[in-house]
Amino acid sequence: MLTDPFFYAVAIPAVILLGLAKGGFSGIGVIAVPLMALSVSPVLAASITLPILIVQDVVSVWAFRKTWDKRVLLVMLPSAAIGIGLGFALAAFVKPGAVELAVGAISMVFAVQRLWVERATAPVAEARPEGLPWRGVLAGIAAGFTSQIAHAGGPPFQIYVMPKKLARDVFIGTSAIFFAVVNWMKVPAYWALGQFTRESLSTAAVLLPLAIASTWAGVWLVRRVPGRNFYKIIYGLLIAVGGKLAWDGASSLLVG
Numbered sequence: 001m002l003t004d005p006f007f008y009a010v011a012i013p014a015v016i017l018l019g020l021a022k023g024g025f026s027g028i029g030v031i032a033v034p035l036m037a038l039s040v041s042p043v044l045a046a047s048i049t050l051p052i053l054i055v056q057d058v059v060s061v062w063a064f065r066k067t068w069d070k071r072v073l074l075v076m077l078p079s080a081a082i083g084i085g086l087g088f089a090l091a092a093f094v095k096p097g098a099v100e101l102a103v104g105a106i107s108m109v110f111a112v113q114r115l116w117v118e119r120a121t122a123p124v125a126e127a128r129p130e131g132l133p134w135r136g137v138l139a140g141i142a143a144g145f146t147s148q149i150a151h152a153g154g155p156p157f158q159i160y161v162m163p164k165k166l167a168r169d170v171f172i173g174t175s176a177i178f179f180a181v182v183n184w185m186k187v188p189a190y191w192a193l194g195q196f197t198r199e200s201l202s203t204a205a206v207l208l209p210l211a212i213a214s215t216w217a218g219v220w221l222v223r224r225v226p227g228r229n230f231y232k233i234i235y236g237l238l239i240a241v242g243g244k245l246a247w248d249g250a251s252s253l254l255v256g
Contacts, residue, residue, distance in 0.1 A: 001202035007039040015052060015207050016214045022056040023063075023218015024172040026234055027154045027241040029053075034248060046151060047195035050183060051204040052211045057180035059215040064173030069166055072174050075136035076143065076157070080182050083144025088189040096150040097252030103146050104246030107155040111238040114162065118231075136160055147182055148189060152245055154179075158238055168230040172222065 002008075014032035021029030036045035087094075139160030147153030157178060161171065190196055225233065 001199060001206060002040070004039060007036070010035045010038050011048075011203075011207060012210065014049075015211050018049070018052065019056060019211055019214025019216075020218040020221070021154075022053075022060040022176070022215045023220070024060075024168075024222030025218060025237060026158060026172070026175055027237040030152055030154060030241050031244060033151050034244075043195060044200060047190060047197065047200040048204045048207075049151070050186065050190060051196075051201060052207055053183050054180075054187075055208055056211050056215045057176065057183055059212055060172075060176040060219065061180050063216075063219045064169055064176050066173070067167070067169040068173035068177050069161075069164075069170055072136065072161055072164075073178060075133050076140035076160070076178060077181055079137040079140030080144035080147075080153075080178070081185055083141040083146075084148045084182070084185050084189065085144075086141070087145045087148025088192075091149065094149055095253065097249040099146055099150045099249070100152060100245040101249030101253065103142075103150070103152050103155050104242040104244070104249060107159070107238050107242030108246065110155075110159050111235045111242065115232070115235050143178075144182060144185070147179075148186060150245075150249075153182060155238060155242060155245070158234070162231065162234065165231070168222075168225075168227045171230075 014035040017035075018029040018032045021027065033042060033045045033049055036048065040048075139156050142156035143153040146156060154175075157175060161174065166174065222230075
């Protein structure tokens, strides 16, 4: 188990952010691994984070188990498995920095465009045709791939699902189930790469009580956000997360 005080100084806020993300404030959890990587290697940070995410998924899925969209999951989950497989197979050839830069830039453009389109209207639920399933397939592949390569599966998921204007709890429930399954799909790859060590698992275990408490706190907070404001908050978070990913990716490529 890690005993460095500085690690816990950055890991505690990282786990709290993960909990808030799992509770419904989608996107901000992407900051967790970079925070932990200030103290340990990114590989170790990711291996500590995955067991924590899996436990947090149990809380978020339970909290929103009655509100989710079946069609989104049927389209995106099989394609996410393809993306995870591609990420595992191509990890040696793909620079995480390039993935982060691309995902970050696309996320910011998407969120700004949506805020501009909706500036004069309240973000209430509206009936939208399902459209061509290939959009969801591509989004699922992208979400699985970026989750495996750069732990950034949230933006591709949001870019596909947010324009559907699902009710707040349906959006959160669908996201919770999707990423709960995706995180379990990533376990064999992490195991094959030898990333689950005694050190990483014992450190994750120490952080689990905080992880569970912060996820329930996120659930409590998000249910007190008016539905009409929820999507504006998520778009704002997507811009912030996209900016962080783009900055990290560009910095990584320039240094490399």
